[in-house]
Amino acid sequence: MQFRPIISAMRRNKVGAILIAVQMAITLAILCNALFIIEQRMALSKRPTGVDEANVVVLDNQWVGNPPDLIARQQGDLAALRALPGVLDAFATNTVPLSDSGSTEGISLHPDQKTASATAALYFGDEHAIAALGLKLIAGRNFNSDEITDKLGYNDIKPPSAVIITKGLADKLFPNANAVGQSIYDDFSKGQVPIVGVIDRLQVPWVSAGGWGSTFNDNSFIVPFRFVGPYPNLYVMHVQPGQAAAVIQAAPKKLFDISRARVIGKTRPMTVLRTEIYKNDKGLAVILAVVCAALLAVTAFGIVGLTSYWVAQRRRQIGIRRALGATRNAIIQYFQTENLLIAGAGAAIGVALAVSLNLWMVSAFAMERLNTGYALIGAIVVMLLGQAAVLWPAMKAASIPPALATRAA
């Protein structure tokens, strides 16, 4: 294929060619950054919590007033919930993963450390916690019942008697040693606390992209407190597969039978928490996908429109070429090569634009660096799009009869 006649023809249509190239460049820049964001948000929303989400139901319970026998009432509630048909186990806590609310503490290895060795999310739970959340204990043991103490609100500050930590936190604190049997010091109580067990995974309650918790997503620890307070507590129930809906119906009824002096907020399975908390991430992904599709369509139609115009403009020249022996394929190839040259230039600018757009977003939104693979995929997509869009006008050009050359002028 001869490039020179194509380039000299393009020189006479500079603006049109530049318009298409710039469109393709911007399309490419948006496309690969959008795909990158979509991929990241989807990956984020698929991270496991470590909890058996499909079979865990969470209920918000708040007592009216601040009755003096809170601990006894709570234990009564939990016993009633455990006795419900379909419920395997239950416990009370301050927060669960995917709830976007909770406490963080600094964890130190020595009492006088100035900066903490790790930051971790704090979960309260008794000996039922691991079973009720469906967590996997991978080392050490569960809490013994004599290790559990009462905690009356956040201001009831005292050192826990033991702690169970996640594998993520164990790896961070003791990269080369077995965490079980070691001790930690927590920010709040300042006491020395022995690690009795390690669980495979328990995600922190916060999940927003680049937000609080994103730098210590796997660092959590459970302290053996029976937690009550003048604010909503969570009752967590592990149910038999398929029993979640029935338990969601039965649990509030059972609790109201025990006492009506309470407010039950929501009762829902963990799967609902997951859908709600990642709604904006998924929404962003869908919106970006729609914009990308519209972008590709608009760019394609633009190419069709301008190339059709060029074909119309060059009808006579095409006729003459055909009369002089150019095959239909040669005409199609001419327009395809022309588009390839324009798209190639557009793709080159586009890759540079995509990378700089990403660098700007890295600094403005604390985004991650773009994987160069995305830029290459984007370049290929945009060039293929150009080839597909140019095909129809090129075929129309090829159907121009050679006789046209002799007819006019």
Next chain:
Amino acid sequence: MFNYYLGLALRSLKRNMVLTALMIAAVGVGIGASMTTLTVFRAMDNDPIPQMSRQLFAVQIDNWGPDSKSIVPGDAERFQDQISYIDAVGLMNAKAAHRQAAMYKTGAALTPANPDMVPFQVQIRATYTDFFSMFQTPFMAGSSWSADDDKNHTDVAVITQKLNDKVFGGGNSVGKSINLDGHEFRIVGVLRRWDPTPQFYDLNNDKYGEGAEVYMPFTRAIDGQLASWGNNNCNGDVGQPGWEGHLQSECVWIQFWAELPTAEDVAAYRAFLNNYAADQQRSGRFHWPAHTKIRDVREWLVYQKAVTAEVRILVLVSFSFLLVCLLNAMGLMLAKIMGRAGDIGVRRALGASRRAIFGQCLIEAGVVGLAGGLLGLALTGLGLIGLRSLLSEEVSRLTHFSPADIAIAIVLAVLATTLAGLYPTWRAAQVQPAWQLKAQ
């Protein structure tokens, strides 16, 4: 003249329906996408209290010092966005501003007097009387409580119209009482719907959500040991056990706002705050020089990133998309106009000036822009419905089209398309009559 050009433009657009439709569609989808995101952006970037936003200031006092081990992501100034109880009391007692109020979010179980209704949870804002005058909250009945109520820790409350409807079935409920966690609170005022968006005075909690349903004196809430239901940050030191220990700790959980009407007031308050912090240093509480800051509402919204990164990304993407759409329309216009070079040549030969040709083509571009803008408005409507189903309830509250948005859409469409039409139009005006006539 304009009407004649308009007629010409319409006739020319009719002649090549496919190209015209493509142009209008390109402008329409571009406007639709960008207006959809811009609507949400404008709602997030909204000035929630325009008449007062330059006179209301959020107060920040660094009570953790330069060696604080807490990580505050992205804050080079190392400020906490809330203050401690000690500082809230200190600033309230000093009364150095024209008006001032400390406040925090809490909640309780409300037991209705009607035995048929079950208890339910309400969100409470504990604050001072100046809250209502400072933020110009509209009262449907009654008024705020008095400064004496603040001083005497009185059991009084201001409730919202919505709660009034729910508990009392509407009407003037001033003088009646509500039961919060077993304590009776006398209602002194009922607020009409007041929903500043974003909720500037406490952006840590429910940025775009609905605010409190009950307001009560801060001093009374502290007596009742109502813990914060919002963000509570302790810099790794929760203080002594118990409620009193919590109050005396350096945990930050209270928002503080001051009204400073004039520039002199602002300067004086800055000096006052620095003196206050210097006093804390002298008394041995702070081991660092005074580090304080006040920001007005606009500055506060920027500092607290009221517009989320997601929406910024969407605005960026959708406006780039609009740019592509306009480049597209520009290419099509160019093709269309150059296809009519013969036409234009004849008109020039018959005496039309370059200016006349320029004007005619530009009006054609404007007509395309207007049609694209109208299509864009319809698409924006669809886009907002889509957003409502795709995004969380909190963000969905921001997807409402205002008359200003409609004006922006139309003006943006016509202006942008006309701008894109400048080059093709200029090319049209350059058509040489003799060349075109010869070619025929």
